[in-house]
Amino acid sequence: MKLRKVTAASAAVLALAVAATACGSSKSDGGSSGGGNKIKIGIKYDQPGIGLKEPNGSFSGFDVDVATYVAGKLGYKPSQIEWVETKSADRENALARGDVKFIAASYSITDERKQKVDFAGPYLLAHQDLLVKANSTISKGTDLNGRNLCSVTGSTSAQNVQKKIAPKANLKENSGYSECIASLQSGAVDAVTTDDSILAGYAAQDKYKGQFKLAGLKLSNENYGIGVKKGDSATLKKINDALASMVSDGTWKTDVEKNFGPANYKYEPAPKIGVIVK
Numbered sequence: 319m320k321l322r323k324v325t326a327a328s329a330a331v332l333a334l335a336v337a338a339t340a341c342g343s344s345k346s347d348g349g350s351s352g353g354g355n356k357i358k359i360g361i362k363y364d365q366p367g368i369g370l371k372e373p374n375g376s377f378s379g380f381d382v383d384v385a386t387y388v389a390g391k392l393g394y395k396p397s398q399i400e401w402v403e404t405k406s407a408d409r410e411n412a413l414a415r416g417d418v419k420f421i422a423a424s425y426s427i428t429d430e431r432k433q434k435v436d437f438a439g440p441y442l443l444a445h446q447d448l449l450v451k452a453n454s455t456i457s458k459g460t461d462l463n464g465r466n467l468c469s470v471t472g473s474t475s476a477q478n479v480q481k482k483i484a485p486k487a488n489l490k491e492n493s494g495y496s497e498c499i500a501s502l503q504s505g506a507v508d509a510v511t512t513d514d515s516i517l518a519g520y521a522a523q524d525k526y527k528g529q530f531k532l533a534g535l536k537l538s539n540e541n542y543g544i545g546v547k548k549g550d551s552a553t554l555k556k557i558n559d560a561l562a563s564m565v566s567d568g569t570w571k572t573d574v575e576k577n578f579g580p581a582n583y584k585y586e587p588a589p590k591i592g593v594i595v596k
């Protein structure tokens with residue numbers, strides 16, 4: 319009798335522990351994998367053509383399309399996706415905290431970031447460039463030394479400027495590129511620097527048409543990957559498989575054309591999974 323009581327008590331403790339674990343994991347991994355209710359996905363909210371929250375509350379852009387396709391392969395319908403804004407400087411932390419299951423947010427694969435997160439992909443190759451006023455004489459990276467330049471905290475773009483492109487530029491950092499574009503328009507800065515894929519999208523917006531130009535410099539290789547929590551190898555593998563099938567079934571091509579065609583962005587061919595262009 320005594321023994322049975324102990325067993326019942328430990329069973330209750332065990333049940334509680336299991337419940338607590340289940341509860342904790344559903345909260346901390348951005349959603350269960352497959353068939354679950356919702357999946358949380360990190361994107362940018364202010365990058366036209368890549369990740370944009372439209373005034374009506376809907377979302378558009380290549381990253382949104384890639385993420386939607388990948389989520390489909392993980393077993394989630396578009397209606398089960400909960401979009402979360404992950405700004406450049408927040409991405410590693412958002413994954414570590416489990417705020418989102420994965421991130422598709424113009425997120426370049428770098429050795430430094432790989433210490434903290436794992437990357438599926440790459441699924442797009444972009445290059446760092448400059449956006450300047452249409453009448454600007456800035457035409458190469460070194461022209462930026464001594465000039466006012468804007469980029470985003472936590473981006474490879476800001477790092478590259480300081481380390482190699484123009485260490486003597488007066489770099490102003492914001493939390494998003496849309497603030498930089500406003501500074502360029504007002505004349506507070508002489509150039510905005512980040513990936514050409516992002517800059518082309520801004521330049522093509524109706525409200526900026528004719529005002530800006532891209533310098534057309536390939537200042538770096540930015541291999542866009544999908545970030546997952548470090549060690550989540552099951553999700554990583556499923557995402558890599560999804561990206562490979564997105565290319566082979568033609569969806570990749572349709573989606574790059576749909577999102578980058580209007581901005582006249584000359585995108586690179588689809589990268590091979592696991593092959594990083596240095």
Ligand code: GLU
Pocket residue numbers: 406423424425426470472473474475512513540
């Ligand atoms: N792709 C670069 C990066 O991951 C720049 C764009 C961004 O800030 O998202 O840092």
